[in-house]
Amino acid sequence: MSTRIDDLPIRDDLRGLTPYGAPQAPLPVALNVNENTHPVPGEVADDILDAVAQALRDVNRYPDREFTGLREGFADYLGHGLTRDQIWAANGSNEVLQHLLQAFGGPGRTAFSFAPTYSMYPLLTRATGATYVAGTREADYSLAPEGVAAQVEAARPDIVFLCAPNNPTGSPVGLDVIEAVYEATEGIVIVDEAYQEFAPRETQSALTLMPGRERLVVSRTMSKAFAFAGARVGYLAADAAVIDALRLVRLPYHLSALTQAAASAALRHAPTMLRMVDDIVGQRDRISATLEALDYTPYESWTNFVLFSGVDDPAATWQALYDRGILIRDVGIPGSLRVTAGTEQETTAFLDALASIDSGA
């Protein structure tokens, strides 16, 4: 018999855990991991290629450990008077979150969030040796200031994750909720704004709350709105002292010269990179409207995906869509499935397939 994990002298606290594992299947319509399904625009791709080619000529040398140019790019993009000493970046916001957990979590400490939320929070928390505690949401998955404050006070966490808007539900999170959480804890409050660019234009980012709140961290990613998931680039804004703490735990030269070059070039074209956001938001709203017409119950979404309930047998519906070449996500919420907004064509393929399953049931 082959060796299993449990046969190894692995850390006791890792025994029995399952790795992150959204299925990666080569189906024609992949709407399961909230990627931007529009490719990087051609003119930007050319510029990125030039920048990467240039960087490749110096690849015998270690990259700029402080990724200074890239941090300036993110500070410019985020605005709000931020400067590069308030910016951090890593290989995807998952690594950014891991750095935060390494610096502010770890053995004997607790991280807290409100379930259902991003499945990586418990995984990252446990892998870095801390305890994960999940609080609860309202029936429609929203959060109310009074409710969150009481839960956070009771849990006394060292770190709170607030996914805003929330994955996998799409729910908006008001600034009043973030303020209430911040007041209720002496720990680090991480607002994960992975989907912020898909929220209504007038929405205020948690960045507006940063002045005077040195424990507030706002994390972002290039994986979703920026159509850059394969490049692995995430970043955050926080007090410069938080950034200093993260330098203690990162691996030296963690961002490769090629990643820095590609991300900086992409950022110089931010408006073009973000060109498809309005289109995706349009498809998202079409999904919600059509789901309702099909007698499903979509939840309000400020993201590039829609969670919907009213699914009698999520596993069967998931499989029926799979058999029609369409990959969506069963996030484990009873009676519910989650679908990413695709191109107009992909979205149509999903909605037509779902309608055909519906009528065939």
Ligand SMILES: *Cc1c(COP(=O)(O)O)cnc(C)c1O
């Ligand atoms: C997709 C996603 C991320 C982004 O992860 P990357 O590592 O940057 O690709 C972060 N947070 C949430 C809630 C997400 O859904």
